[in-house]
Amino acid sequence: MGVRKDGKIDQVEVPSKTDDPQKLVDRMKQNQQTLGDKAGDIRIRNIKK
């Protein structure tokens, strides 16, 4: 997670080989609901070796 200057909290996930992207999106959307007004964007990062 990262906190912006305006207090919004962004979420980033780095998926494993077999993680399903919709599962990750759903989990981060649930976190957004918990965070309420502080919820920022979500990202799924592709780390290329």
Place this chain on the structure above:
Amino acid sequence: MSDQTLRIITLYGDIKTNDDKWGLWYNDAKNIVKLLGYEPNYFSIDSTTFKSGKVMSLKRSEKKLLKSIDAGDEIRWITIYSLPIDYRVASFDYDVLLIRGTEHVSLLANVSDFKNTNEEMLLDSLKQHIAFKYGEIYDMDRDECPLIYASKANPPSSFKTLKVIKNIQ
């Protein structure tokens, strides 16, 4: 080789988690993958009895998937993939991904693979699986994970490579 740019069709509307159309979705999704020139070889599912959150091989686990469908489980989504044999990360390396979820039905594929397909036929096929309200056809870099956009988790302005091709009413 997979394109960096994906073309996506996303349809919004109502999908019942306990309807009897999951088996039909499974078969139609596999047929659409084949229509685009690929082999459906992986899937994921989130249901009352089967919720790993992982992509699984159809060859190894298809029976478990069919068992969940046949048991009438409440299913939140089923995703069908065509992944290369040597894929590194399923979330980014697919050639085709089809998902029927609680909020949308989406088809994601290499933009070049749409050139020889009948768009209207694809739309008609996808509309069979949702009480259609509206939709969109758009292009996006696969690294931006278009399912985030399809799930309306971020505002459209946050996607740098989003290019809306058509609104569907």
